[in-house]
Amino acid sequence: MKRVRDWREDPKVKFGFLAPAIIYLLALLIFPAAFNIYSSLHRWYMGGGEPVFIGAANYLRLFSDSRFINGLSFTLRFVVTAVLLEIVLGLLLALSLNILNRGKRLIMTFLLLPLIMAPIAVGYMWRIIYHADYGLVPAVSKLFGIPRLYVLSDPRLSFWGMVVIDVWQWTPFVLLVLYAALVSLPRDPLEAALVDGASPIQRFRYVTLPLLTPIILIVLFLRLVEAFKVFDIIYITTGGGALTESLSLYIYLVGLKQFDIGYGGAAAWIFFLIVLMIVTVMMIRLRRYMGL
Amino acid sequence: MAVRRRGLDLYRLGAYVLITLFMIFAVIPVYWMLITAFKTPADTREFKFLPFIDFQPVLDTWIDILFGSLSEQTLKAIRNGLIIASGAATLSVALGSLAGYALARFKYRRWKNRDIASFILAQRMMPPAVVLLPIFMFFSILKLIDTHIALIMIEAAVNMPFAVWILMDFFREVPREVEEAAYLDGLTIAQTFYRISLRIALPGIVVAWILTFIFSWNEFLFVLALAYSETITLPWLISTGFSMRALEYWTISVFGTLAIIPPTILAFLIQRYIIRGMALGAVK
Numbered sequence: 164m165k166r167v168r169d170w171r172e173d174p175k176v177k178f179g180f181l182a183p184a185i186i187y188l189l190a191l192l193i194f195p196a197a198f199n200i201y202s203s204l205h206r207w208y209m210g211g212g213e214p215v216f217i218g219a220a221n222y223l224r225l226f227s228d229s230r231f232i233n234g235l236s237f238t239l240r241f242v243v244t245a246v247l248l249e250i251v252l253g254l255l256l257a258l259s260l261n262i263l264n265r266g267k268r269l270i271m272t273f274l275l276l277p278l279i280m281a282p283i284a285v286g287y288m289w290r291i292i293y294h295a296d297y298g299l300v301p302a303v304s305k306l307f308g309i310p311r312l313y314v315l316s317d318p319r320l321s322f323w324g325m326v327v328i329d330v331w332q333w334t335p336f337v338l339l340v341l342y343a344a345l346v347s348l349p350r351d352p353l354e355a356a357l358v359d360g361a362s363p364i365q366r367f368r369y370v371t372l373p374l375l376t377p378i379i380l381i382v383l384f385l386r387l388v389e390a391f392k393v394f395d396i397i398y399i400t401t402g403g404g405a406l407t408e409s410l411s412l413y414i415y416l417v418g419l420k421q422f423d424i425g426y427g428g429a430a431a432w433i434f435f436l437i438v439l440m441i442v443t444v445m446m447i448r449l450r451r452y453m454g455l
Numbered sequence: 456m457a458v459r460r461r462g463l464d465l466y467r468l469g470a471y472v473l474i475t476l477f478m479i480f481a482v483i484p485v486y487w488m489l490i491t492a493f494k495t496p497a498d499t500r501e502f503k504f505l506p507f508i509d510f511q512p513v514l515d516t517w518i519d520i521l522f523g524s525l526s527e528q529t530l531k532a533i534r535n536g537l538i539i540a541s542g543a544a545t546l547s548v549a550l551g552s553l554a555g556y557a558l559a560r561f562k563y564r565r566w567k568n569r570d571i572a573s574f575i576l577a578q579r580m581m582p583p584a585v586v587l588l589p590i591f592m593f594f595s596i597l598k599l600i601d602t603h604i605a606l607i608m609i610e611a612a613v614n615m616p617f618a619v620w621i622l623m624d625f626f627r628e629v630p631r632e633v634e635e636a637a638y639l640d641g642l643t644i645a646q647t648f649y650r651i652s653l654r655i656a657l658p659g660i661v662v663a664w665i666l667t668f669i670f671s672w673n674e675f676l677f678v679l680a681l682a683y684s685e686t687i688t689l690p691w692l693i694s695t696g697f698s699m700r701a702l703e704y705w706t707i708s709v710f711g712t713l714a715i716i717p718p719t720i721l722a723f724l725i726q727r728y729i730i731r732g733m734a735l736g737a738v739k
Contacts, residue, residue, distance in 0.1 A: 171562075
């Protein structure tokens, strides 16, 4: 006699379904990530013979390497600035879209485009726009009588140039998620507030915002971890020049262009620990909103 | 719509202005790239906005890229992109559907379900640059540099957590009673899974497959590291367009436009699921 409980509790079945994915991830992501510890403790050049154990020397070198410090600082500033702008702008736009009478569907369909575009193509697109001679930005700035803006070569502008690209690509994502959340909010609290004569600002502050907070935090989390990965748009616009080298680009250049596996491994390991810390803290606090 | 008073016109006006400004900002770069793809090299250096009025659109670059001197390179990149993205999508959905089903259905006691799910999702959040150098070395040792299999394997790995998460979300909606009935009717566990549960969760499978296809199609860092000539993709061509010959904006604009086409078509098919998928089921 077969009983349903049996197979759902059968350890072999439970293990069999889950194991392939876990083993695959362990082999292709966890093990390589951890392998950085080994490489980071060695002087090791690709194609340059056996690794030589040098202890923590690579780490000491990293913290006196102004290029690495700049990469770290650029990445952190980039993540914070871009993501905050995307959340604030996305929220304002979602609220605006919500009170629009028509054209919603068209706008929402168009705004899917940035989400599915290759970041490298997005970066390329902006490269033409920022181009010193033929670009739109220098031309428009000249039109307004201010000196031509050389976004990609001027270190004072390059940071914002990168932020604008990320904001261009990902604000629509924040907007669409928040809008989807907005239209599915329960009606009653809002109508009660309306009956009580709350002003639109009060309704937003005391009703809509608290209801939206969990979803805002999730979007913030998703954007944060993606923004940390920034590579493509920088690679194709400045190539890391004008003080825009992100940690991902730094690791790529040190490891695969200078062939310094040990040193690149140390940078990668530090990068891993920073992201791991943020992900762990945020995941534990947010996962109950994510259906776990 | 909820009860709405008149006299909120200031807010409404503000909303219109904000949306309009943002839409202009959102449209211009794409529009600029699209028209650049149809300009002559001389016209790309001028501020000509309107086809047929400001400039005469031409297909020269398209012909050059699809049929002329660059066609071999382009077609190879498109073919590679399709092979790698569909391979990676299939692999991550295959493994992801098993794990997604397991997390939606079974109860793990030693490590709780939510811890396992968090652990899997966290893999997606790790920056690819962290594993870049070790992966490069492992694939060098295995003599897999510049092969499809290497790119399929790594892109499947970075996207699989995503597939697991989406599929877990969809499998939760499969009614247990249907599975139980099928099982009691004499199907084995494997049959119940792939004849009943998988069929019911088919929209989820399609969504996960398409989204991982799009991510892999767009992926650049691993292609840059692991492809030299045989497995190059369109993102790779876009990036090297700057060094191949001089700065040929018209050429790269065509590559850029080509790169958008497959994701756009696929995304169109699952339009109403894209946001649900990309937000990992946080909104329905």
